[in-house]
Amino acid sequence: MNIDINEYNKLKLINEELLIKNKELEEKLKSYTNNNRHKKYYENNSNIVKERAKKYMEKIKETNPEKIKEWSRNTYLNKKEKLKLQKEQYKDEISK
Numbered sequence: 001m002n003i004d005i006n007e008y009n010k011l012k013l014i015n016e017e018l019l020i021k022n023k024e025l026e027e028k029l030k031s032y033t034n035n036n037r038h039k040k041y042y043e044n045n046s047n048i049v050k051e052r053a054k055k056y057m058e059k060i061k062e063t064n065p066e067k068i069k070e071w072s073r074n075t076y077l078n079k080k081e082k083l084k085l086q087k088e089q090y091k092d093e094i095s096k
Contacts, residue, residue, distance in 0.1 A: 042049055060067055 057068075
């Protein structure tokens with residue numbers, strides 16, 4: 001596996017450029033997700049948000065009831081997995 005120095009340096013530069021690009025994109029993404037504006041909007045308009053969610057659920061019930069069953073199933077499976085992990089952690093703590 002002999003890689004000459006030029007190829008190694010090129011790969012290293014590409015890697016560094018990609019890491020920088022990745023950091024830039026993560027910073028841009030932070031401005032769109034989970035920031036204080038979303039929290040503040042919800043605090044000021046919680047009734048509106050809840051009403052929209054309610055209307056959306058009613059629309060889904062009418063148009064695609066299978067989707068609600070799918071969501072419920074996924075929720076159940078996630079909850080079951082979480083409980084399983086908690087039991088394992090508890091057993092590990094006891095055995096120590």
